[in-house]
Structure formats: structure tokens, C-alpha cells
Amino acid sequence: MNTKNEKSVENVLQQNQAELEAMQEKLIRAERLAAIGELASGVGHELRNPLNVIRNCAYLLKIAIDEKDEAGTAEALKVLDKQIDVANKIVTDLLDFTRIKPPAQTRVDLQKLIDESLTWVTIPEQVKLSIDLKGITQPLRTDPEQMTRVFTNLISNAIQAMNGKGGDLTITTATGGGYASIIFSDTGCGITDDTLKKIFEPLFTTKPKGIGLGLAIAKRLVEENSGRIEVASETGKGATFTVKLPLEQRS
Amino acid sequence: MNDKTTILVVDDNEDLLETFAMILKRRGYDVQTACDGVGAVDKFKEHNFDVTLMDVVMPEMNGVDAFKKIKEIQPDASIILMTAYSDEELVKSAVDEGVTTIIQKPIRIDSLIKLINDTAGNEPILMVDDDTIYQTLRQTSLVRK
Numbered sequence: 139m140n141t142k143n144e145k146s147v148e149n150v151l152q153q154n155q156a157e158l159e160a161m162q163e164k165l166i167r168a169e170r171l172a173a174i175g176e177l178a179s180g181v182g183h184e185l186r187n188p189l190n191v192i193r194n195c196a197y198l199l200k201i202a203i204d205e206k207d208e209a210g211t212a213e214a215l216k217v218l219d220k221q222i223d224v225a226n227k228i229v230t231d232l233l234d235f236t237r238i239k240p241p242a243q244t245r246v247d248l249q250k251l252i253d254e255s256l257t258w259v260t261i262p263e264q265v266k267l268s269i270d271l272k273g274i275t276q277p278l279r280t281d282p283e284q285m286t287r288v289f290t291n292l293i294s295n296a297i298q299a300m301n302g303k304g305g306d307l308t309i310t311t312a313t314g315g316g317y318a319s320i321i322f323s324d325t326g327c328g329i330t331d332d333t334l335k336k337i338f339e340p341l342f343t344t345k346p347k348g349i350g351l352g353l354a355i356a357k358r359l360v361e362e363n364s365g366r367i368e369v370a371s372e373t374g375k376g377a378t379f380t381v382k383l384p385l386e387q388r389s
Numbered sequence: 390m391n392d393k394t395t396i397l398v399v400d401d402n403e404d405l406l407e408t409f410a411m412i413l414k415r416r417g418y419d420v421q422t423a424c425d426g427v428g429a430v431d432k433f434k435e436h437n438f439d440v441t442l443m444d445v446v447m448p449e450m451n452g453v454d455a456f457k458k459i460k461e462i463q464p465d466a467s468i469i470l471m472t473a474y475s476d477e478e479l480v481k482s483a484v485d486e487g488v489t490t491i492i493q494k495p496i497r498i499d500s501l502i503k504l505i506n507d508t509a510g511n512e513p514i515l516m517v518d519d520d521t522i523y524q525t526l527r528q529t530s531l532v533r534k
Contacts, residue, residue: 187402187405189495190495191402191404193495193497194408194411194498197412198411217407217408220404221404301448
């Protein structure tokens, strides 16, 4: 009797377990599909702007060619070329996020990295940029290309946070606990507490346009380089992003 | 007839704004531009426009809010709202504000020109690109045939 009961209890348990597993699998699948949907929607919409410009350019190009307007042809081709870069960046961002290359670390000159990062961003006239890198005296080892990408993203976000109204963008440095900190502070709109919690999550964005991969990629790149990225903000007053990279051990 | 039609193009994507404006100028329209909703409303304070071609998702003031304000200034303004983004909330609020015709983006230039010429009436037009929303709205018979 006891053995029989035990067996039926065991059967019920096994059945429950199987049902639970099936349900879990279903949930994981649904979540995965939802994530793919979100990604496809983000990327698709983001790509449609350059595609639309390309279509407009093709139209303008046809007019220019018909009218033998050389200047018009050159201008349309220039815009067309730029849109390919825009579209390419969207695809690159996506691929980079899914397959981040192992960092090729070398000894870097921080000033050069910051200068290189600044060449990728246009600093508006209303934004006052100040840089003080005296806080790091020890050499740094990191992947220069990956770190340029991180810095460019942080600088460009800071400018966008100042929303055309201008403000101060300060890049400073500090050393402590075996880490070199590169600190990007802006006096922009700041980040709400809710946003702060999700700010490094992929596909999370508060911008009217964008896929929401910039900071997620930045975080992964910093972590791949054995570093950390931190954020602090007060709404309305600005935000500070700190990239902490391990200092090279002095022999 | 075309050269008398005044068009305001509003988009925060500079390249899209410029290329739309160049095309429409080439087609003989009198074109002005604004890079966000606030700029669009400011333009309406100075001029009347026959047709406005306006992006929906923009910083500062979105296309739907700008649409409401423009209607206060020029009640008979004909506005074509367009978006590459499917912000469901914004699309719903556009419909609530009286947008009755939905056109999918991207749209071919010749179709756009036809649309502009047809939009002499007061029907605001919303071009959307998201299938789900398009289907939903089509079910509620809001899509232009």
C-alpha cells in the first residue's frame, strides 16, 4: 500500500516537473521572440531614416544627371555616401554588441585617446569643454580602438544631454585602488532614478531616436578591458560617467 | 499652380529635411523648413502654409503636439505626419487628435507629390511604417484606400 502510494506521488511529482519544464521552455522561447522583435523593430526603424534619405538622393541624382548639373550630382553623391556610413554604423553597433572582439591591449597615451575620441564628435559652440588629465601619471594598458569608442559614446551622450542649450563638459582623471578613473561630467538634463537602473541595459533608450545600444556596448567594452563603468546623476543638474581601468603593474 | 503651393517641411534629421526640401523646391513648390515642433509652430506664427510635411518623433516637441498647436493657429492647415518610428502612443494620440488617414512610410517621391497635391483639403495624413499599427488602424477603417 505504502509503496503504491509512494509510486503515485512520485508519478504526480514527475508529471508536475515535466509540465513545469515545458512551461519554462515556452516562457524562455516567448521571451527570446519578444527580444528579437524588439531588436528588429529598433534596427528596422533606425535604418529607415538613412534609407529614406538614400531614396531622396536617388531622385535628386536623376534630376541632376538629366540636367547635366555637375554640382548637383556631386552634392547628391556626397549625401548618399554619408547615408551609407549612417546605415553602416547601425549595423556595426549591432554586430559589435553581439560579438565583441577580445581586446588588443597596448600601452596607451590617454591624451591621444581623448583627442581621437573628440574627432568623432562635433562639440557645439555653446558647450564649454575642459580637459584635465593630470590625475593619472601611471601608464595605462587598454585596447585603444575599443576605448575610443567608449569615450566617443560618453562625450556624445553628454552633448545630447545638454540638448542644444549648452553647458559644461568636463573630462578629468583620478587614480586609486589600482584603477585609473576617467571622469566625464556634464551639466545637462541629468538622469532620473528609474532610468539610472536600466541605463546600461541593451535596447533601453530615452532618446526619440536610437536603438539603445550605445551604453550597453560601452559597458561591455570597458568590462572586456577589465574595467568598470559607473554613473551618478542628479535630475536637472547633470550626469557623471566614470570609466575605471586597471593601472599597469609597475615592475 | 504648383509654384503657389507653400510647404513647410519639419524633421529633426537634417539630411532628410534638406533632401525633401530640395526635391520639393525642384518640383516648383515654395518650401520652408523647421527642425523640430517648436520651430514649426514658430513658422506658423509668421506664415500660413498650404501643406505641412512633418516627422512625428522629434525632440523638444513631437509632431502630434506641434499638430495640435498649429491647428490652433491655422485651423484649416493640411498636415502630413510621417514617421519611421512606431511609437504606438503617439500614433494613437494622433488619431485622437483627428488624423483620419494613414499612409505607410517609406513613400515614393511621386506618391508624395501626389499626396501633397491631393491634400488641398483639411484631412491630416499620418504615414506610419509599423505593420502592427498599420493593420490595427486599417481594421478601424482609417487607412486611405
